[in-house]
Amino acid sequence: MSEKRSDLGRDLARIAIFAALIIALGMVTIPLPTGVPITGQTLGVMLAGTVLGPRRGPSAVLLVLVLAAIGLPVLAGGHGGIAAFAGPSAGYLIGWIAGAFVTGLIAHSGRITWWRTGCATVVGGIGAVYLIGVPVQAAVTGLGLGPTALSSLVFLPGDLIKAVAATALTLALRRAYPPAFGVRARARAV
Structure with missing residues (x-):
């Protein structure tokens, strides 16, 4: 029983660390006229998926979004509040959940x-996020989908550069500290 609690504690700590990473990567932004800024947060989403996998990665993203929804300044440039989910970047925010899931699913499929x-990182961290983000941005801004x-x-x-960075960082972390991936907990269970 205490081993399960210990594993749960490790999982919650890893989720919290990656949520904090996503938040920190959003503090530097490049505003664009489209209303959707360039940030490093998608790098954090990619890393959450590749390191934490398809269950825990989306949990880290969901934690960030819940904190944003209750008004904490955790989004790009220190923004937060429910209004963020009605603006041009709303679809991208929701797309982060799918992005972390798909990224984790592919990365941990073997x-x-x-x-x-x-x-x-390309299919999940870019493709899945754009697949949700672009149509919602089109609907919010009133522009056509094209x-x-x-x-x-x-x-x-920039997203391709983040995908390369996420790949390199994931592989380096895997070599340097396998427990970040939950390896120790799984190895004990076997």
Whole structure:
């Protein structure tokens, strides 16, 4: 019983650490006329998925979004409040949950390798987030889906750089500190 509680405590601590990482990566922003700023938060979402997996990664993102919804300044540039979920970036915020899930699902579908992790960050951390973010941004701004998708291409180079960084950081963390991935807890259970 105490071993399960200990594993739960480790999981909660890892979720909290990655939520804090996502928040910290949002403190530096580059505002854009589209209403959706460039931040490092998607890097945190990618890392949450690749390190924590498809269950715990989205939990870290959800924690950030709950903190934002209750008004804490945890989003890009220190913003927060329920109004963030009605603006142009609302779909991207919700897309983070799907992004962390898909990223974690792909990255943890087998042994963590550079190609699996890279694919996970691109498909989940970029593709899944855009798949939800672009249509919601189009609906909120009143622009068509095509022009909104085209304007969202401004984020792609930075997001690809974040995907490469997330892949490198994930592999380095895996080599340096496997318990970050929950390896010790799983190894004990086997």
